[in-house]
Amino acid sequence: VIATKSSGDIAVIMTLLREKLVGFLRRNLLVIMTVSGVVVGVGLGMGVRNMSLTKAQMTYFAFPGEMLLRMLKMIILPLVVCSLVSGAASLDTRSLGKLGGIAVAYFLVTTLIASGIGVALAFIVKPGVGAGALNTNSLGLESVSSDKETTDSFLDLARNLFPSNLVAAAFRSVSASLHPLCSPCSWVPFGTENDGMNILGLVLFAMVFGVALRKLGDEGEELIRFFNAFNEATMVLVSWIMWYIPFGIVFLVGSKIVEMEDVVLLVTSLGKYIFASILGHIIHGGIVLPLIYFGFTRKNPFSFLSGLITPFTTAFATCSSSATLPSMIKCVEENNGVDKRISRFILPIGATVNMDGAAIFQCVAAVFIAQLNNTELNAGQIFTILVTATASSVGAAGIPAGGIITIAIILEAIGLPTNDLSLMLAVDWIVDRTTTVVNVEGDALGAGILHHINQQEMKKQQQQQDEMDKGGELSEVRVETVANIQAQEETSPLVMHKTNASEAVPEAIESVL
Known part of the structure; x- marks a missing residue:
């Protein structure tokens, strides 16, 4: 009887364990598949790398990964515009201003801290000391130069904030270029349009348009419902695309490994720079940002981040904050319970202007190039690096290698040559992965903080309303x-x-x- 009873208990326990395991796999199937996609992609890339593929064959091999990037980029425009319009229209004007102020303060403070970490690590690790003999010719790299002044770069930021044509802003951005005026010796910068989505201008327009619809009252309700429906339909498309992410990541990661040149030479030459940048990302993403989240919410930040493994894996594979935005919005809302009005308002803004990871590696790169050229940086130049990196990260494109362009702004501001930027491009495919993960982590934790503050404000208002109701009776x-x-x-x-x-x-x- 005892044996029968014990065997029955074991059968019940095994059944419960089986049900829990099946439930866990069902809930986390997409996460497991996405992480497995990175591992399989690394193994596949290492195997195919030894096959000496031609350029055409490498293009064919990378095609499924290219399709993933194209699908994610396809959804960015409707997602950003519709989510910001519906988010700004659903929030009260006063709360919108308050939340917007907190968000801007959070973005500025975290980016400034990230810049400080990057400069401090660069002076501690000293990646450019002893590497004076290193040049682009020894690594077989082409030199990259920038003739644009720092002032022109910030004017470009203002130009992109106010696009002259909204339709053109969907696929073109403004950048200053030099044109001869009257004589070849006189060059004047003019704003010219280049290929690339002007997300900054679209974000500003969508926010202001949403506030304007809210001001219309009943007349604007129809259009607000249209954008809400458009936004929900876009999220359905995102949920479909997310099931393709694991398959696309396999070939996205694998193709990058196949395309690698002499990795040993790059790592030995620029190993200190890579180490300083990635260490800065680990400190900022693993310590600073979670501490800020805990300080505001008194909640475990790592339990919040555990629900965002899929967006982090997507960020690691695609190196694009903008491409990670669709999966980030979906996971923040479904896994962490963040209010839709908060997430769809703050995450598109964060993907555009909040670049903590980029600020770290830009500061490390600026100090690295200064050490490479045996230039001693004074206190004024260090302060200039901090301020310029914080400000220029706002205008950095949320695309692969988008931060490299802004390093030229920092170098111009402190008077350093820009012909060593090709060294950054050589290892950008390594550093840019942890950069993007830290960028999207800062956005997600910012949304969590704003959600907590909003919940606290709602509780206070509810208490005040209850007290007023009692007093009214x-x-x-x-x-x-x-x-x-x-x-x-x-x-x-x-x-x-x-x-x-x-x-x-x-x-x-x-x-x-």
């Missing part, structure tokens, strides 16, 4: 009692002369109610 009873007394007085012939005074009582009752 008491005042209503008090006013009605006075009214009844005065009504009795009106029936007495002795107080008929006070009729004018008593006529104000109904108005008092009406105002209280």
Whole structure:
């Protein structure tokens, strides 16, 4: 009997364990497949690398990964515009201003901290010391130069904030280029349009347009419902695309490994730079950002981040904050319970202007190039690096190698040559992966912080409303009692002369109610 009973208990336990395991796999199937895709991609890339493929064969091999990037980029435009319009329209104007102010402060402070970490690590690790003999010729790299002034770069930022053509902003951005004026010796910068989505201008327009629809009141409700429906339909498309992500990541990662040149030479030559950049990303993403989240919410940041493994894996594989945005919005809402109004308002802005990881490697790169050219940086130049990296990261494109362009702005600001930028491009495919992960982590934790602050504000308002309701009931009873007394007085012939005074009582009752 005892043996039968114990065997029955074991069968029940095994059944429960099997159900829990099946439930866990069902809930986390996409995460497991995505992470497995990276591992399989690395193995596949190492195997195919030894086959000496031609350029055409490498293109064919990378095609499934290219399709993943194209699908993710296809969904960015409707997702950003519709989510920002519906988010800005659903929030109250006062709360919109308050949340926007907190978000801007969070983005600026975290980016400034990231810049400080990058500069400090560059001076501690000293990646450029002893590498003076290193040049682009020894690695077989082409030199990259930039003739644009720092002022022109910030003017480009302002130009992109206000696009002259919204339709063109969907596929073109403005960048200053030098043109000869009257004589070849006189060059003047003019804003010219280049290929590439102007997300910054679309973000600003969508926010302002959403606020304008909210101001319209009933007249704007139809259009708000249209954007809400468009946004929900876009999220359905995102959920479909996410099931292709594991398959696409296999070939995306594998093709990058196949395309690698002499990795040993690059790592030995630029190993200190790679180490300093990745260490900065680990410190900022693993310590600083979680501490900031814990300081605001008093909740475990790593349990929040555990629900975002799929977006982090996508960020690692694609090296694009913008391409990670669709899966980030979906996972933040479904896994972490962040309010849709908060996530769809703040995450598109963060994907555009919040670049903590980029700020770290830009500062490391600037100090690295200064050490490479045996240039001693003074306190003013270090301060310039911090401020310029923080400001220029706003205009950095959320695309692979987007941060390299902004390093030229920092170098111009401190008077260093830009012909060593090709060294950054040589190892950008390594550093850019951890850069993008830190970028999207900062966006996600910012959304979590804003969600917590919004919840606290709603609780306070609810408490105040409850107190007002209680006070309103008491005042209503008090006013009605006075009214009844005065009504009795009106029936007495002795107080008929006070009729004018008593006529104000109904108005008092009406105002209280």
